[in-house]
Amino acid sequence: QVQLVESGGGLVQAGGSLRLACLASGPTFNSYTMGWFRQAPGNHREFVASFSWRGSTYYADSVKGRFTISRDNAKTSVYLQMNSLKPEDTAVYYCAADPVSSTLRGVVSQIHYWGQGTQVTVSS
Numbered sequence: 632q633v634q635l636v637e638s639g640g641g642l643v644q645a646g647g648s649l650r651l652a653c654l655a656s657g658p659t660f661n662s663y664t665m666g667w668f669r670q671a672p673g674n675h676r677e678f679v680a681s682f683s684w685r686g687s688t689y690y691a692d693s694v695k696g697r698f699t700i701s702r703d704n705a706k707t708s709v710y711l712q713m714n715s716l717k718p719e720d721t722a723v724y725y726c727a728a729d730p731v732s733s734t735l736r737g738v739v740s741q742i743h744y745w746g747q748g749t750q751v752t753v754s755s
Contacts, residue, residue: 633657633744635726640749643716647753651711653726653746663744665702665709666735669722669751676725681735682709689734694720716753723748 639651651667666681666689680700681689688700697716702709709726726746727735735742 633660633663633728635728635744635746637724637726637746637749640724640751642752642754645716645718645753645755647716648712648714649716649751651713651724651726651749651751653709653711655707655709655726655728659730660707661704663728663730664732664735666727666729667700667709667711668725668727668735668739669720670725670748671722674722676739678736678739679724680711681727683733685733687733689736713751716751718753718755720751721753722751724751 634656636654662684664683667679668676669679670676682700682702697714699712725748727742728744729742
């Protein structure tokens with residue numbers, strides 16, 4: 632069983648930056664693909680970025696060049712550095728972990744573990 636706890640959300644002006652963190656507890660963190668999703672009101676939960684256990688990273692087109700995902704296996708943590716934030720980035724951001732998917736870009740309902748979410752609000 633893996634538990635995920637996010638932190639770092641908040642309110643920021645457009646063009647600003649935030650850094651989200653996700654602390655994972657449980658065994659075999661190194662063998663999980665970790666990632667971030669987001670969900671805005673009225674929208675489906677959507678993929679943002681992932682970092683596979685093999686070291687590959689993947690990004691949604693909407694965040695490429697602005698967001699950077701990283702992981703620290705020693706700290707069992709994954710991070711999302713968000714720069715040049717836009718109002719359309721406003722959403723609840725969820726940390727995700729999965730032992731099977733190498734990208735987390737499959738069916739959202741098949742992802743094994745989720746955090747509780749952290750709110751990111753970008754004002755214009």
